[in-house]
Amino acid sequence: MAEFLQQTVNGLSLGAIYALIALGYTMVYGVLRFINFAHADVFMAGAFLGYFLARLVPAESFGGGLAVMAGTMVGCALLGILIERLAYRPLRRGPTLNVLITAIGVSLFLEYAGQLGFGAEPRTFPALFPQRDFNLGGLSISSNQLLVIGVAVALLVALQAIVHRTRIGTAMRALSLNPVAAQLMGINTDVVISFTFGLGSALAGAGGILYAMNYPSIDPLMGVMPGLKAFVAAVLGGIGNIRGAALGGLILGLAETFVAGSPWSTYKDAIVFGILIVILLFRPAGLLGKPAVEKV
Amino acid sequence: MPKPHLALLVALAVAGLVAASSSAIDPYYLDVLTLIGINVILAVSLNLVNGYTGQFSLGHAGFMSVGAYLSAAVSLFLGPQVLGEHPAAFAEGAFFLGALLVGGLAAALAGLVVGIPSLRLRGDYLAIVTLAFGEIIRVVFQNIDALGGALGLNGIPPYTTIFWVLAFAALTIFTVHCLVHSTYGRGFLAVHDDEVAAAAVGLNPTRYKIVAFVVSAFFAGIAGGLYGHFRLTITPGGFDFTKSIEIVVMVILGGMGNMPGVVLAAVVLTLLPEVLRPIAEYRMIIYSLLLIVLMILRPQGLFRLKAGRKSPGP
Numbered sequence: 001m002a003e004f005l006q007q008t009v010n011g012l013s014l015g016a017i018y019a020l021i022a023l024g025y026t027m028v029y030g031v032l033r034f035i036n037f038a039h040a041d042v043f044m045a046g047a048f049l050g051y052f053l054a055r056l057v058p059a060e061s062f063g064g065g066l067a068v069m070a071g072t073m074v075g076c077a078l079l080g081i082l083i084e085r086l087a088y089r090p091l092r093r094g095p096t097l098n099v100l101i102t103a104i105g106v107s108l109f110l111e112y113a114g115q116l117g118f119g120a121e122p123r124t125f126p127a128l129f130p131q132r133d134f135n136l137g138g139l140s141i142s143s144n145q146l147l148v149i150g151v152a153v154a155l156l157v158a159l160q161a162i163v164h165r166t167r168i169g170t171a172m173r174a175l176s177l178n179p180v181a182a183q184l185m186g187i188n189t190d191v192v193i194s195f196t197f198g199l200g201s202a203l204a205g206a207g208g209i210l211y212a213m214n215y216p217s218i219d220p221l222m223g224v225m226p227g228l229k230a231f232v233a234a235v236l237g238g239i240g241n242i243r244g245a246a247l248g249g250l251i252l253g254l255a256e257t258f259v260a261g262s263p264w265s266t267y268k269d270a271i272v273f274g275i276l277i278v279i280l281l282f283r284p285a286g287l288l289g290k291p292a293v294e295k296v
Numbered sequence: 297m298p299k300p301h302l303a304l305l306v307a308l309a310v311a312g313l314v315a316a317s318s319s320a321i322d323p324y325y326l327d328v329l330t331l332i333g334i335n336v337i338l339a340v341s342l343n344l345v346n347g348y349t350g351q352f353s354l355g356h357a358g359f360m361s362v363g364a365y366l367s368a369a370v371s372l373f374l375g376p377q378v379l380g381e382h383p384a385a386f387a388e389g390a391f392f393l394g395a396l397l398v399g400g401l402a403a404a405l406a407g408l409v410v411g412i413p414s415l416r417l418r419g420d421y422l423a424i425v426t427l428a429f430g431e432i433i434r435v436v437f438q439n440i441d442a443l444g445g446a447l448g449l450n451g452i453p454p455y456t457t458i459f460w461v462l463a464f465a466a467l468t469i470f471t472v473h474c475l476v477h478s479t480y481g482r483g484f485l486a487v488h489d490d491e492v493a494a495a496a497v498g499l500n501p502t503r504y505k506i507v508a509f510v511v512s513a514f515f516a517g518i519a520g521g522l523y524g525h526f527r528l529t530i531t532p533g534g535f536d537f538t539k540s541i542e543i544v545v546m547v548i549l550g551g552m553g554n555m556p557g558v559v560l561a562a563v564v565l566t567l568l569p570e571v572l573r574p575i576a577e578y579r580m581i582i583y584s585l586l587l588i589v590l591m592i593l594r595p596q597g598l599f600r601l602k603a604g605r606k607s608p609g610p
Contacts, residue, residue, distance in 0.1 A: 035420040090592045097352055098591045100420055101548060104354075105587030108541065112580040224537075228431075231424065270435040273428035280421060281413050 002138040007257050013145040013214065015253020016152035020207035021230030022237070022245035023159060024080075024200030030176035030240040031196050034096055037103040038083055040227020041110035042201045046076045046208025047125065047218045048118060054126045065128035069151075072209055073202040080201025081194050089190070114220030125216035128209070148210045155203060156246055163242060168195055176240065225269065229256070232276040238289025247287060300474055307466035315459030326458055330526055332566045333461035334519050337468045339546040339562040340555065341515035344472050346544065347553035348481075349508040350488030352423045355410070355430030356516050356543045359403040361535035362433060363517025364524035365443055367399030368452045371525065375453060392455040396464075396521040403517020404510045406433070411509035415502055418491075430540055437532040448531030449524070456526040464522065468515045473555060475511065484508055488553065538580070545583045548590060551597020560599045 021043055028036045049072045057064030087106050091099045132143045163169040171192045174182040183189050211226060212218050233252045237244025252272060259268045279286065318326060338356060345353045371392065379391055414425040438446045475481045486494040487501045494501050524530045542565070550561030569576045590598065 035424065087588055087592075094591075094595070096420070097350070098595050100352060100423060101544075102588050102591040104541070104544075105584045105591070108580060108584035109588065112584060116578070116581065228424075228427075232428075235421075235424075266439050267435060270432045273432050276428055277413060277425060280417055280425060284417070284421075 003261075005139050007261050008254065009139070009141055009145060011254035011257035012250065013148045013253070014257055015233075015250035016149050017207050017211050017214075017249075018226065018230045018233045018253050019246045019249025020152055020155060020203045020210070021226060022234040022249045023156075023242060024204045025231050025234040026237075026239055026242060026245040027172070027196050027200045029234070031172060031179075031193055032088070032099075034099045035103065035231065036088075036197075036200075037100075037227075038087075038106040038110060039200065039204055040223035040230070041107050041114070042076050042080055042083075042223075043204040043208045043211070043227060043230075044114065044218075044220060044223030045079055045110065046072050046205030047212040047222065048114070048208075048220075049075045049205065050128070050209040050212060051123060051125055051218060054128055060127050060130045062129060068128055069206060069209055072205045076205025076208070077198035077202040080197040080204075083201075084194060084197040089193075111220055111224070118220055120219060120221075122217040122219040122222075125212040125218050127216075128213060144213050148214060151206065151210060155206060159199070159203070159242065162199070168192065172196055229272050232272055235276060235286055236279050238286025241286065241288050244286055244288035300470055300477075304466055304470040307470075308463055311459050311462035311466065314462060315457060318458050328567070328570055330456065330458055330461050330522075332563050333458075333465040334523050334526070335543075335546065335562040335566045336465045336559055337515055337519040337522070338543045339550070339558050340465075340468050340472055341512040341519070342543050343547050343550075343553065343555065343558045344475070344484070345505075345508050345512045346547050347551075347558065348472075348476050348484045348488060349505055350552075351415070351418075351505055351508070353426040353509070353512075354423050354537070354540050354544065355426035355428075355433075356512075357535040357537070357539035358426075358430030358433040359406055359513040359516035360520035360523070360539070361437060361530075361532065362406045362513075363396075363399035363403040363520030364530050364535070365399075365437060365449065365520075366402040366517070367395040367521030368449050368524040368530060369443060370395040370398050371453050371455060372449065372451070388455065392460070392525065395455075395525075396460075396518055399521035400514045400517040403520065404514035406517075407510045407513025408506065410513075411506045415505040415509060427537065427540075430535075430537065434532045434536060444531075446532060448529060448534070450529045452524050452528045452530070454525060454528055456522050461522055461526075464515075464518055468518075469555065469559065471511070471515075485553075541583065545587060549586060549598050551600035554597060554600045557597050557599030561597075 021039065024039045024042070025036060028034070028039070050068050053068045053071045054064075057067055083106055087102050088099060091102055129143065129147060134141045134143070134146075163172060171182070171187045172195070174185065174187060175189060175192050179189060182192075207226075207230075208223075211222075229252055230249065233248035234245045235248070236251060237246070237248030239245075252275070255275065256268055256272060259265065259271050264271070314321075314329075321329075338360065342353065342356045345351050375391065375395075379387060383391070410426070410429045414422060414429070417425060437443060443449060476484055483494065483499045483504045486497070486499055487504045491501045494504075520535075546561045546565050547558055549565065550557035550559070569579055575582070
């Protein structure tokens with residue numbers, strides 16, 4: 001029983017990170033209807049940005065950690081906006097396949113430019129926050145795990161407030177319902193799309209730091225697997241659906257942790273993709289999504 | 297005799313000629329030529345799915361690995377029993393052809409297994425699912441101890457000769473060309489142009505997609521078999537996402553659905569790293585920038601000379 005609870009805690013903290021990344025996929029899909037492959041590499045960029053920013057602040061201090069986190073989120077937001085401006089905006093009216101190929105190109109570019117710039121060898125991520133382990137009757141919870149879950153929940157609540165309580169959030173929802181009508185109502189779609197990319201990328205940056213705190217070895221290809229899994233989480237919850245992304249992330253984090261603790265641990269990556277395939281076959285709209293009807 | 301058949305015969309004759317004079321050719325050039333041939337098979341077969349049928353598969357390296365593993369396993373484990381100590385050249389060739397076909401058919405079967413569930417999906421989703429299947433295939437091979445696990449298979453007999461490579465490259469081009477230009481094959485283009493309209497005139501888009509997928513996987517498997525018996529050692533890591541991307545770049549550079557362009561792109565992209573050794577390090581950066589710039593400036597591909605068919609709108 002203690003082991004079950006332990007795995008649950010581990011799974012929740014991993015799932016919280018997946019949820020943060022999945023939100024970026026879901027929001028971009030909501031407004032632009034395409035999968036931003038480069039999102040996983042913004043996540044990687046976030047970890048590296050945190051690595052370099054951490055040198056500027058005192059180690060293992062709460063204020064310093066938060067400053068690094070904020071700086072990284074701003075940096076990643078700018079990176080996301082830049083990517084959209086340079087690579088995706090020229091193709092706004094183009095066929096979806098071309099946008100998809102461009103997204104793959106951007107993703108590969110970030111990965112291999114990172115390998116060239118930072119080297120392919122993994123680096124050790126510094127300890128940002130003061131660390132303590134709490135023992136609750138055989139159950140060991142690190143302060144990092146609590147921090148991951150806490151930050152993820154705070155960001156989720158903030159995001160929900162932005163999307164549902166602010167003018168720009170209303171504009172985002174309008175755009176995802178019907179882009180043409182939104183434009184006719186006087187919404188500046190370029191601004192809203194930039195904002196969406198910025199928001200999603202900031203969350204990915206925060207996810208990058210949280211991930212690196214729990215798995216303190218970072219390299220330019222570190223984004224690929226978590227990115228794919230977060231994407232699966234977004235699809236599982238229903239792509240375009242913010243709560244769905246959070247739910248999907250949690251389910252996936254738990255599933256992966258439990259498989260990793262079982263005799264089939266070498267298959268843990270394959271099982272994640274198995275979930276994706278099963279979901280797409282039996283409930284393509286995801287757990288919380290509504291099935292889309294195609295109009296001819 | 298119809299023109300494509302004549303062209304195939306000529307190509308086979310040329311392959312025979314090259315093979316007969318192979319002892320006179322510098323082994324380095326022969327190696328490069330072999331790689332070019334294998335890449336042409338991969339690019340042309342992927343072009344059937346990504347170009348003519350308008351789907352987007354990111355798992356071609358996965359099918360290649362199925363072919364490579366199965367045919368290598370046949371020649372490693374069955375070869376000694378079937379061929380004995382000193383096999384005749386003809387028996388060896390026939391056995392290798394059989395091994396290649398086993399690899400190709402296994403890859404085709406994998407294509408069918410992957411295709412039936414996933415081809416109901418479109419665009420982005422299909423890309424992700426094929427990517428996922430490519431990764432699953434890799435993980436599975438990593439976990440089969442009989443096939444060497446993560447270390448892969450070593451000591452595969454060097455059966456691949458320039459004749460087999462050129463012959464299969466010609467055969468792939470011929471098959472894809474004839475398939476697409478047949479009455480039946482016009483359906484591939486119809487599915488590419490507008491799936492809903494194709495279904496409305498009585499074509500079954502899913503069926504077409506599966507056929508394209510299976511044929512494409514078959515040739516990818518053959519290419520994998522040739523590759524395995526050429527490199528003599530294969531590892532699961534050698535058939536990862538990067539390999540799939542390399543083939544996708546060939547198809548996009550040549551122009552999706554443009555056979556001469558794709559063949560040319562396969563040749564150029566194989567030669568480029570050989571000629572420009574110093575930039576080999578920047579290869580993936582160049583590929584990725586090529587993808588972005590091409591999609592923005594010239595989505596029809598670099599090597600499409602005539603104003604071709606327009607790509608379908610959103």
